Structures are given as C-alpha cells and as structure tokens.
Amino acid sequence: MSDANDWHELIDRHLRGELSESEKERLAELLDSDSSAREDFVEQVRWDTRLADVLRESGNSHESVREPEAKETAEAGLPLPTETMRARTPAKTFAKALLAVAAITIVALTASLYFQRPSAGQPIAKITGLSGPLQWTGDGGRVDFDLRVGAELAGGTVEGLAPGSWFELTFSDGSTATISGNSMLTVSDQGQKKLHLKAGNLSGKVKPQPADKPMLIYTRSALLEVLGTQFEVEAETAATILNVSEGSVRVTRFSDGSAVDVPARHRVVAAADRDMLPKPVPNSVSQWKSELSLGPVLTQGKWSPGTDTEEAKLGAIPYTSPQGMTIYTTGLGVSRGDKPPVTLRPASRLRVRGRITSPHKVYFGITVRQANGAFAGRFQTIRPADEFRSGQDFGITLHLREFRLDPSLASLKQELPSDPFHLVVETVWCHTLDKQAGLEISEVELVPAVDGASQ
Amino acid sequence: MDDSEAQRDRVLRAALGYRVELVAYARALLGNYTAAEDVVQEAMLVVMKKFDQFREGTSMLAWCRAIVRLEVLRVKQQRRREQTLAERLLDDAIDAAFEELQKARRRDDAESRREALERCLQRVSQRGRRVLEARFVDELSYQQIGERVGMTVEAVRKALFRIKKQVRSCVETCLGDAQ
Numbered sequence: 001m002s003d004a005n006d007w008h009e010l011i012d013r014h015l016r017g018e019l020s021e022s023e024k025e026r027l028a029e030l031l032d033s034d035s036s037a038r039e040d041f042v043e044q045v046r047w048d049t050r051l052a053d054v055l056r057e058s059g060n061s062h063e064s065v066r067e068p069e070a071k072e073t074a075e076a077g078l079p080l081p082t083e084t085m086r087a088r089t090p091a092k093t094f095a096k097a098l099l100a101v102a103a104i105t106i107v108a109l110t111a112s113l114y115f116q117r118p119s120a121g122q123p124i125a126k127i128t129g130l131s132g133p134l135q136w137t138g139d140g141g142r143v144d145f146d147l148r149v150g151a152e153l154a155g156g157t158v159e160g161l162a163p164g165s166w167f168e169l170t171f172s173d174g175s176t177a178t179i180s181g182n183s184m185l186t187v188s189d190q191g192q193k194k195l196h197l198k199a200g201n202l203s204g205k206v207k208p209q210p211a212d213k214p215m216l217i218y219t220r221s222a223l224l225e226v227l228g229t230q231f232e233v234e235a236e237t238a239a240t241i242l243n244v245s246e247g248s249v250r251v252t253r254f255s256d257g258s259a260v261d262v263p264a265r266h267r268v269v270a271a272a273d274r275d276m277l278p279k280p281v282p283n284s285v286s287q288w289k290s291e292l293s294l295g296p297v298l299t300q301g302k303w304s305p306g307t308d309t310e311e312a313k314l315g316a317i318p319y320t321s322p323q324g325m326t327i328y329t330t331g332l333g334v335s336r337g338d339k340p341p342v343t344l345r346p347a348s349r350l351r352v353r354g355r356i357t358s359p360h361k362v363y364f365g366i367t368v369r370q371a372n373g374a375f376a377g378r379f380q381t382i383r384p385a386d387e388f389r390s391g392q393d394f395g396i397t398l399h400l401r402e403f404r405l406d407p408s409l410a411s412l413k414q415e416l417p418s419d420p421f422h423l424v425v426e427t428v429w430c431h432t433l434d435k436q437a438g439l440e441i442s443e444v445e446l447v448p449a450v451d452g453a454s455q
Numbered sequence: 456m457d458d459s460e461a462q463r464d465r466v467l468r469a470a471l472g473y474r475v476e477l478v479a480y481a482r483a484l485l486g487n488y489t490a491a492e493d494v495v496q497e498a499m500l501v502v503m504k505k506f507d508q509f510r511e512g513t514s515m516l517a518w519c520r521a522i523v524r525l526e527v528l529r530v531k532q533q534r535r536r537e538q539t540l541a542e543r544l545l546d547d548a549i550d551a552a553f554e555e556l557q558k559a560r561r562r563d564d565a566e567s568r569r570e571a572l573e574r575c576l577q578r579v580s581q582r583g584r585r586v587l588e589a590r591f592v593d594e595l596s597y598q599q600i601g602e603r604v605g606m607t608v609e610a611v612r613k614a615l616f617r618i619k620k621q622v623r624s625c626v627e628t629c630l631g632d633a634q
Contacts, residue, residue: 005616008616008619009612009616012590012615014483014486015482015483015486015488016486016487016488016590016594017485017486017487018486018596019486021539021541022541024539024541024542024544024545025541025544025545027545027548028541028544028545028547028548031545031548031549031551031552032544032548038548038551038552038555038556039556041483041549041552042552042553042556042557043556045479045480045482045483046475046476046479046557047623048479048591049475049478049479049482049488049491050475050479050568050569050572051572051587051591051619051622052488052591052592053475053478054569054572054573054576055576055587055588055591055592056488056591056592058573058576252596252598256608257597257598257608257609258608259598
C-alpha cells in the first residue's frame with residue numbers, strides 16, 4: 001500500500017488501540033514534527049468518529065429489537081446498555097429530552113453509570129504460588145514487593161527480578177498463569193482476560209473461555225488467542241515462541257497480520273523473518289552448553305565479549321531485597337527460545353567454568369519445569385569458599401544428585417518433585433550472597449554422563 | 456424557568472452540540488470508541504454541574520475539551536497501569552494537535568454533513584457495509600473481519616480504505632452540490 005494508505009491505516013489502528021509501542025512513538029514524532037500531519041490527524045479522527053457515530057446509531061436502531069442478543073449479553077455477565085446509552089438519537093433530540101428532565105437525568109445517569117462500571121478494586125485473581133524476588137505494580141501504580149500466597153489482586157503488572165523468580169496467579173474461573181525468571185506480565189480481566197507479556201516466559205493452564213472472549217495474550221510481536229488449553233510462551237524482543245501442550249492456540253503475527261492455529265504438542269516461532277509454521281515440539285535432549293561468545297542471549301548478568309586472550313563472560317549483578325539482603329547473581333536460559341527442551345538424567349552433571357575475585361561460598365542451581373510448562377521447583381547445591389582461589393579461574397563439576405530443593409520453597413515441598421530428574425531445565429544460575437565476590441561465569445555445560453563414566 | 460436554569464440549559468445545549476467532536480478527541484486519547492463515549496457522558500454531567508463556571512465569550516468547545524481531558528486522565532488512572540513513555544508523548548502530541556486545530560463547526564454545517572453521510576452510506580454495497588460495521592461498530596481486527604466476511608487480511612485492509620474513500624468523496628460531492 002502507499003504511504004498515504006499506511007498513514008491513514010496508522011490513524012485507523014490508533015483509534016482502535018491497536019498500535020505497538022514503536023508505532024505510538026512514530027505517531028507521536030510525526031505529530032510533533034509535521035504540522036500537515038497534525039492537521040490531517042485531527043481531520044481523520046473527526047471523520048472516522050462521525051462515520052462510527054452514524055454507523056453505530058443505525059446499528060442501534062436495529063438492535064432495539066434484538067432481544068436474544070441482549071439476553072446473551074446479560075447471561076455473559078456484561079452490563080446491559082442503559083436506556084440513555086441505547087437510545088442514541090441525533091444530538092438535537094437528545095438535547096431536548098435531556099434538558100426537559102435535567103434534574104432527573106443527573107440522578108438516573110449517575111446511577112446507571114455507577115452500575116455499568118465494574119468496581120475499580122474488584123479482585124480478578126489470587127496469588128497461588130510465588131518464590132524469589134518479585135515486584136507487583138497495581139492499584140494506581142503502587143509498587144508492592146511483599147507479596148503473599150492467597151492475596152487477591154485487581155489487575156496490574158508482575159515482574160520477576162531474578163533468574164529464580166516464580167509467580168503463579170489463579171483467576172476466578174480456575175485458569176492459571178505462571179511466570180518464571182526475569183519475566184514481566186500485565187494482567188487484566190474486565191469480562192475478558194487480557195495478558196501482556198512484555199518479556200520472559202509465561203505458562204498457562206486455561207479453563208474453557210467463552211468462544212467470543214478468548215484469553216488474549218499480547219507480546220511485542222504477536223497476539224495469542226486461547227480458548228482453553230495448556231501452553232507455554234516466551235517473549236523475546238523480536239520473536240514469540242509458543243509451545244502448546246494441550247488444545248490449540250491461535251497466533252497472529254503483528255508484522256503482517258498472518259495467523260496460524262498451533263495444535264497440541266506443536267510449537268511456532270512468530271517473528272518477522274521466519275515462516276510461521278507450527279512444527280512438532282522436538283524431542284528432548286540431555287546435553288547443553290552455553291554460548292556466551294554469541295552474546296548475552298537469554299542471560300542475566302553483566303556480559304563481556306571475548307577478546308584474543310579472554311573468553312566471553314557473564315558477571316554477577318546485585319539485587320537487594322526489601323529485607324536488605326543482597327544477592328549477586330548470574331543466570332542462563334537453557335530450554336528457551338526455539339531450542340529443544342533439555343531434560344536431566346539421574347547421572348547428569350553440571351560443569352561450570354568461571355572466575356571469582358575473592359573466595360566466597362557459591363550457590364549453583366537450576367530451575368525446572370514440567371513438560372507442560374508448569375513450574376517444578378528450584379534445586380541447588382552450595383560449594384564452600386575454600387574450593388575457590390582468589391582471582392583465579394575455576395572449573396567445577398557438580399552431580400545433579402547433590403542438588404536439593406531450594407529451602408525457600410519448603411512450603412511447597414509436598415507439591416513439588418523431590419528431585420529434578422526427567423524435568424525440563426529452564427535456567428541455570430549461580431550466585432553469592434551479601435558480598436560482591438566478583439563471580440564471573442565463562443561456560444556452563446550440562447552433560448548426561450552415565451554413572452562410572454569419566455568427567 | 457429562572458436565570459440560572461436558563462443558563463444551564465443554554466450551556467448544556469451548546470455542549471451537546473459538540474458531542475461528536477468531543478468523542479473524537481476522547482477517542483484519539485483512549486483508542487476506544489465506547490470508552491470515549493462513556494467519558495463524554497461523564498463530561499456532560501460535569502458540564503451540568505459546573506455550567507456557571509463557563510465564561511461567556513470564550514470557546515465552549517475548548518472548555519468542554521478541558522473537562523473531557525480530565526475525565527480521560529481519570530479513566531487512565533483507573534486502568535491501574537502506568538503509561539509508557541511513548542503513550543505519554545503521544546497523548547501530549549494529540550492534545551496539542553486538537554488544541555491547535557480542532558475548530559468548532561457551525562451546527563447547520565455539522566447536521567448537513569451528517570445527513571450527507573447517512574445518504575452516502577446507503578449507497579455502499581451490502582458486503583461493504585458489513586465490513587464497515589465490523590470495523591466501526593464491532594471494532595474487530597482486520598483478521599477477525601476477514602474471518603467474518605470471508606476475505607483475506609490484505610483484502611479487508613484494501614476494502615476498508617477504498618470504501619471510506621468512496622464515502623468521503625460522496626459526502627464532499629453532496630455538500631458541494633448543496634452549496
């Protein structure tokens with residue numbers, strides 16, 4: 001289409017709340033810098049609204065006899081239009097009627113508007129699981145770090161602040177949404193569940209939704225429509241990766257509007273530069289090696305590129321909890337992106353190479369999930385300071401049999417597996433507590449060594 | 456009717472004359488027609504309560520727009536999420552554009568435009584009308600419209616652009632003939 005068409009389409013989509021962040025930026029820049037764009041914008045908006053007004057009014061005159069539709073609306077729990085809303089006659093007639101009953105209308109309108117709107121503080125979901133540092137922003141922008149299981153929430157944004165963060169939300173219909181690691185999710189439910197996954201990983205177990213009101217999940221690059229299924233989705237900067245365990249999910253790629261239904265046990269990558277074809281989820285593997293030389297992809301930490309004499313590294317960065325405890329952490333995504341899922345065997349080992357500036361106790365851990373995306377726990381082992389030498393490289397091999405459930409998940413011990421075997425590894429992480437020990441990681445490898453094999 | 460009631464009726468009548476203009480402004484800020492209509496309804500209640508604060512001789516449209524702007528801000532706060540930087544910049548740019556360029560049309564001009572629009576819409580084909588209603592009344596995406604009327608996304612985009620252009624051209628012709 002031509003530039004003029006694109007410009008009109010940009011305005012058309014803006015008026016329906018369909019613009020991406022980058023498109024909003026573009027529109028703001030155009031309006032700021034170009035007086036003819038401003039003039040055209042205002043004229044387009046007026047024209048479009050006048051057209052919508054006429055079309056809606058003629059539609060309303062037909063709707064006044066659509067009793068079944070009104071009944072369906074009421075049964076769906078939606079507010080019925082009030083008489084003042086439904087009988088939108090031309091402004092002249094409306095003015096006469098309103099003026100004639102001005103005093104009564106104030107009371108009637110106030111009452112009808114009051115009953116139309118959902119309560120601003122009405123809970124839509126409950127926290128049913130959490131662990132690790134998390135931040136909740138809701139209630140008009142109030143930030144809350146002190147989240148508790150059982151707390152009811154009325155919509156807002158949750159952010160995982162560390163590789164080991166985990167948060168599960170259960171909606172009033174029993175559907176669950178879980179984020180893990182450094183993820184950011186906005187949730188709302190005004191009669192239709194709408195989730196915005198800004199970054200990271202979300203798994204969902206969704207109860208059947210009304211056919212005309214599927215759960216909508218927005219990422220930067222795609223829209224997912226879910227009617228009832230189990231899935232896991234990962235939002236990267238320019239791509240969305242969806243794995244469906246049960247049912248099917250419809251994915252629409254924003255860049256060109258193309259859509260595809262992804263069936264059970266399939267995955268799709270929605271990215272502008274990829275064919276959007278669902279493919280069977282690849283079989284799991286039991287071997288994995290980090291690729292830090294390629295860049296800080298799916299990592300948390302301060303990444304340094306390799307040089308002629310140094311390998312690429314990932315340095316620990318601090319996070320201080322509201323309770324004042326500082327954790328210096330690094331993390332690497334494992335079964336992420338469009339890679340095959342990596343599962344652990346009882347004989348699996350974790351090899352870590354890196355460097356530490358000052359000897360300190362180091363925590364090594366993994367976050368695991370079930371094949372359907374459900375959180376399955378964090379398992380860790382601790383190595384004492386005397387195993388590390390000041391300012392020197394270290395190489396350590398850890399048997400997964402030594403890994404134990406993170407003590408902070410003790411309250412969920414009955415619900416989580418007792419060991420990480422046969423589960424999918426989501427992230428590998430290492431950290432020190434309270435002291436900046438200068439921990440840097442240059443390579444991490446998961447190897448499926450059989451018992452008795454050499455390391 | 457005492458002077459106060461007469462003034463209130465006059466102010467309210469004038470404000471209601473700008474209803475579509477105010478919905479357009481609110482819609483540009485909210486990106487949703489229904490939410491914009493609700494905001495304008497709320498704004499009209501404010502007009503009825505604060506009619507005595509309108510200063511005769513000043514712009515009624517600008518006064519109402521300021522009330523709508525406050526109602527839009529209230530709705531955005533109720534949405535319980537922080538606005539992104541891009542959204543704040545865009546809101547400021549839109550506000551400035553309307554402040555600069557939204558001029559009040561004469562009432563008879565607005566009504567003749569509306570009548571011309573109604574006439575021109577009757578000339579749109581049944582299929583075209585379905586596409587328009589899907590977009591303007593039901594606020595469906597291009598993809599959803601395509602599924603409803605059996606067209607590709609690209610065909611929906613082109614059809615919408617073409618029909619809107621035809622209707623607009625028809626309205627301009629009708630108004631030109633009337634003059």
